[in-house]
Amino acid sequence: MSDESASKARYDLVEERAIASAHARGEKVDCPRCHVPMTSRALGGGSFGLGYARRREWLLCPQCRRSVLFDSARGTRN
Ligand SMILES: [Zn+2]
Numbered sequence: 009m010s011d012e013s014a015s016k017a018r019y020d021l022v023e024e025r026a027i028a029s030a031h032a033r034g035e036k037v038d039c040p041r042c043h044v045p046m047t048s049r050a051l052g053g054g055s056f057g058l059g060y061a062r063r064r065e066w067l068l069c070p071q072c073r074r075s076v077l078f079d080s081a082r083g084t085r086n
Contacts, residue, residue: 017074027067028078039069046070051077 019027023040030037037046051064068075 017072019074019076024076024078027076031065031067037067039072039074041074042069042071044069044071 018024019040026040027037027046031048037048038044039046046067046069049066049068051066064077064079066075066077
């Protein structure tokens with residue numbers, strides 16, 4: 009299996025957790041493989057009418073294009 013040929017390459021679980029926890033602490037997150045800053049985007053945030061303050065965040069590495077999508081536990085207030 010080749011990393012490069014997979015269009016939907018993913019981090020492994022350990023990397024995903026490290027990324028998510030660093031992001032949750034408000035730190036700037038670098039791709040653990042490329043060591044470049046990852047792009048973060050917030051998805052949702054009420055525009056989908058979920059009715060509660062749940063947000064999903066998406067971190068994307070511009071270099072290897074791996075990405076992590078995770079639920080954010082933040083946002084207990086509006
Ligand atoms: Zn990367």
